[in-house]
Amino acid sequence: MIHSLFLINNAGDLFLEKHWKSVVSRSVCDYFFEAREKAVEPDNVPPVIRTPHHYLINIYREKIFFVSVIQTEVPPLFVIEFLHRVAETFQDYFGECSETTIKDNMVIVYELLEEMLDNGFPLATESNILKELIRPPTILRSMVNTITGSSNVGDTLPTGQLSTIPWRRAGVKYTNNEAYFDVVEEIDAILDKSGTTVFAEIQGVIDACVKLSGMPDLTLSFMNPRLLDDVSFHPCVRYKRWESERVISFIPPDGNFQLMSYHISAQNLVAIPIYVKQNISFFETGPSGRLDITVGPKQTMGKTVECLVVTVHMPKVVLSASLNATQGTYNYDPVTKILVWDIGKLNPQKLPNLKGSLSLQSGAPKPEENPSLNIDLKIQQLAISGLKVNRLDMYGEKYKPFKGVKYVTKAGKFQVRT
């Protein structure tokens, strides 16, 4: 099982170590550093590294490498999932998961890691339970604690751990009972030069924020559940009912959680909200090139496209860009060779255009590779797949909760080839 955990920042400083079994010398990280150096980009460090006596499984989140050490055969996905859970827990507790916040909350971090794993076996990883065991820091509480001398460690038995619904704590009470659901869809797509869709799919999630007293039993149904044939549920969802009735029936955890995620790959269901007309060319003669990009709406279902950003990874020889944007602002970073054009709202009457010349390093050959465009966008009040929540029913409690559903569509890995 998981032996040890090392946290290493981007500069290669090891700033936290935790051992759940015997102590593993931190020199084992030398193998990681070697791999890190070889990978050049931090994103490219291989997730599983073999050393003579151990395996290092690592993830890279928020500029921190979470490097775990294992010695025997352990499912790598198990370790990676756990590391993600650690990062999420830090995020949950401290608002952000960064080197500074971790260092600032070192003792809580240590307590958390101790509660999350016992002898390498996961112990309590649900945020609901952890929060009962170790209270998250708040400015108010730490002041009160200092004054009254009370601690941030709970002394009750984490009741949820033993019930058949380990994700919910008992005795939840709210004055305002409310349940909100966000249907968030991301479009992953690759469009080729001519604008034809090479590949497109939708990754959807339903995030929930449920603040209901007692033990509510919820049922969420869709207008068009047939869209969903590839789903992953939070453990609270009763799979049997989904299979037989296509409704989501569950006793929710308290607070924020991801109810389900789904995946729609049928091409005909994936609408591409915008089109991009682009022309990036480099001249054979002289150190320069031209760039001309226009973005326009395609299948937006009558909604407005917002937060539109076009990012271009330029070839290494491009020194600078002298462009003119009809809308929004552009910025070319000559170090990372990334051109970012922040458009904002897409106005269908007046299509935004970015045009101008690129200057190349003199003497360098004409670049071979084609730069690729990455698109970012957001459409409010629309799930691009057409998924619609029909109704939410609550059983088991008497009060009338306040309910709400929000839809949003975003670009995931949305890429246009040139």
Place this chain on the structure above:
Amino acid sequence: MEWASQLCENRGLGSKMTDSKYFTTTKKGEIFELKAELNSDKKEKKKEAVKKVIASMTVGKDVSALFPDVVNCMQTDNLELKKLVYLYLMNYAKSQPDMAIMAVNTFVKDCEDPNPLIRALAVRTMGCIRVDKITEYLCEPLRKCLKDEDPYVRKTAAVCVAKLHDINAQLVEDQGFLDTLKDLISDSNPMVVANAVAALSEIAESHPNSNLLDLNPQTINKLLTALNECTEWGQIFILDCLANYTPRDDRESQSICERVTPRLSHANSAVVLSAVKVLMKFMEMLPKDLDYYGTLLKKLAPPLVTLLSAEPELQYVALRNINLIVQKRPEILKHEMKVFFVKYNDPIYVKLEKLDIMIRLASQANIAQVLAELKEYATEVDVDFVRKAVRAIGRCAIKVEQSAERCVSTLLDLIQTKVNYVVQEAIVVIKDIFRKYPNKYESVIATLCENLDSLDEPEARAAMIWIVGEYAERIDNADELLESFLEGFHDESTQVQLQLLTAIVKLFLKKPTETQELVQQVLSLATQDSDNPDLRDRGYIYWRLLSTDPVAAKEVVLAEKPLISEETDLIEPTLLEELICHIGTLASVYHKPPSAFVEGSRGVQHKRLPARTGSGEGAESPDVGQSGPSEAPPAVIPSQGDLLGDLLNLDLAPPTATVPSVQPSMQMGAMDLLGGGLDSLLGGDIGGSPSMGAGLGAAPAAMPAALGGAPAVGGGLGDLFDLGGGVGMPTGSYVAPKTVWLPAMKAKGLEISGTFARRGGIIQMDMSLNNKAMSVMTDFAIQFNRNSFGLAPAGPLQVLTPLSPNQTIDVSLPLSVNGPVMKMEPLNNLQVAVKNNIDVFYFSCQYPLSLLFVEDGKMERQVFLATWKDIPNDNEAQFQIKDIHLNSDAASNKLQGSNIFTIAKRTVEGQDMLYQSVKLTNGIWILAEMRIQTGNPNYTLSIKCRAPEVAQFVYQCYELVLKN
């Protein structure tokens, strides 16, 4: 006031209270100050001090000197303080074992605390103190906690057993904790079950043979129940444990699959992958014609696709596993090609894996898409990725014949870009394409030659030289080109030198007149000026060949090369099976068996996929598992070193003549041990071996040499595979069970088992063709060698549909007796050749003589008597048939079913005498007298025949019929 000053400090920090204050150091010696604070009377100050100590510890500062002071703080009611002290203890107890004993009493006391949280915490912490002396004190509290009324304590104690086992395995066994742990598998609380399974699995890993997890249907049922209710991590432990179980039959297998399938929709990817492992393994046992089998196949695709939308690290592990799954069951993901398309911002390790899977999924149906993608990738920035993409194009050409032309033109386009590394990769793969499709694309050679100067990598240079040498007769200036390489001969790598040597010799053999000087130059360079023994030896061999027998040299050097296989770097099937059992583990990430690399697991047990039990094997619908209409092109060598064949035929060919019949037979033996990988060796060797001469030139001719020259060896091997096989006795009702005639190992994955039957006067050869290879097999045909009774196929072999991987087809081939006759040794030996799109395979089998017993074999009594007298007594043979418990009537009835007719029966002194006649298809009569003594299970059989050789085989038929 203490708190007031702290409050001020906090305000100073922007009213943000953080733990960073614990890192403030004073000049006075931190340890000294902490010591003072730890011994303070004020509770609050104590706690703050312990926090400071912990904070120092977490960043790796040595605060072990404070051990006694911290332990003193342990006796407290404050839970947080207690936890902090426990944290400290776990870290430093090892270095201060004597001091740690001081803490024992508190632990023992805490294990009795009314609060279960404290009991659990105490037993958990004690287990983490890895000090031998403490473990003795741990046993009693642990035993109590294992039986605690509170499940939270029990589940914590279960893990503690694993901890203790890690420190002192003997102690755990002596104290009987393992049995208690096993009992916990039946606990009422699912969390306890999951932890017990986890602990047992971990302990079992260091005890491979201890049979700790004794899985039986009852425990399996308990695990499946717990599976639905425990945490995600518990589910992983239970699923991994389930995967080790082998169900009794297909029913049980199906019911487990049904209960595991819902896990595929879990949000935790490790749960999903563990569930996939269980399903992939147990599916093996399901009959393929079962509806459920198809449903299950369909259910597996979406979760695998979903894994690819997760974080890149998860994707990587998923892709490595999908690579295995695609090799085992390509049908699962065959429609999902697009999800493997590479995205611009994928990390490089994800890109490379996706590319690999794209090639595996490439088929005629999707090749256009794949090629368009690959071409796109070839213009990307990352050099490693671009190289692999170019190689992938070549692999596509080799895999999907219909696309070869398009691939070649794509490669030519890429060569035109003149990007150095792209050109070099392209040339390396074009060489492979030439090997696969000889005499088809040679028109591109001119373009390749233009780029000769830009090649600086040995592999590309060697490939180019190979091309020039191989097609020397079509390249006008081949001699000039090769000569240009020769100038820097000594600076080249060995690979290039060897290739250059061979290429020039080829050139010389093709154009002897103009190149004499060149060949002498290279031979002297190789033999006299080189220190490399390989190069020198090869030079000498060529030299000697050329000087003694140029004709032989031609046969060796210009021998026809075996074709290369369509799929490279496929995992060997047995390893693949083992890896499928290890889906989701490190083994699956490294594609190596766990025994190869996991430290600490001594003597890992090899896992195998379960064999299918249950019935209905033959009744398999032919359309299941067929991977489209993609016709697998002929492929011969399952090896990736294409140059290898070329090299092997020279390096391994014995320079002196050997007896041809001995050599292949020895190699057959070797092949059985080493599997198909050696085929290439065998083929190449014989193809190029000077001793074999032109008659055996091509590789497929190797096997008949083995059969013709050394049938005894072939037969002997057959016996190894089918114990007592080949003499099954078909009767009206009884047909011998099928035995393996041609093991898959000898036939590139085609396994043939079969038997013979005579049904209603028609002789039939019943065969099961089983495809154990990775590619589809088509174009089956069969032929017999001449044999003793002129058996020959009465029609073509009817295999109507292509045989997909893992599929079995049963065919019945009617036989006639009108074929050419040649006496065989043994008499009933039959040599068979089966051809498919891959190769021709040979095997021999033995048919029961009863196959030839005709229906009108009943002789007239008078004729019988006359004939009996007529046949000389020398031709009479006597046999004993032992252990038959039939009376004479039953025996005679039984024999009649096989066309052995009783003509008369006489009873003399309690002895029954049966007189019987048999007629063979070729008109030979066999007369027999069988004596049966009541009470004696041994019969005496006398056989008289004009052809006494058959007597032995007739006796065998008697014995088989009577005994079955």
